[in-house]
Amino acid sequence: EAGVTQSPTHLIKTRGQQATLRCSPISGHTSVYWYQQALGLGLQFLLWYDEGEERNRGNFPPRFSGRQFPNYSSELNVNALELEDSALYLCASSYVRDGLWRNTEAFFGQGTRLTVV
């Protein structure tokens, strides 16, 4: 079974441009989490989608946005890129069982390394 896949692996953009990052969850998983990890630092929660809806949003400006498609894959868009947006962006997928998040760990992709120059 394929794991969580993220594309591209690396992305280099110029300040002011837009970046689009993609995530395909494990088959059967309906929930996708996005995290930003600046170099050597912890995971900052960005966005969480479940069943096509945005469930929660971290403390990030509106230029960070995303969506989840009917097949549960997800896209993270970052507009008007700034130098400090350079980071590793991690996607994780999970699912709910019988209405509860029990015995349902989150599985991570390899991440997209975004560099803004």
Place this chain on the structure above:
Amino acid sequence: AQTVTQSQPEMSVQEAETVTLSCTYDTSESDYYLFWYKQPPSRQMILVIRQEAYKQQNATENRFSVNFQKAAKSFSLKISDSQLGDAAMYFCAYRSVNTGKLIFGQGTTLQVKP
């Protein structure tokens, strides 16, 4: 709101020795999961161990075990017989059973010395 705190940015241990990584959390919920994830230099996040809040027994996975103190809201990870491959960044995480919200601590970088 739930929070997760890891107060040790860096730790080091001698190969074959034992090390304990600390984690505290804050929540008003009674039903939740706690996890320890490992992120090696390859950057792939790997689940190390998980603990269900309603279980009093501490979880164990081979050389990895936890000390779960629910009343104190403490969840430490003990690594026994440390190996060079254990060198990584370790993250403590909290998962709400009812809402699915998943939050992480700041991480602890573990160095294993040969």
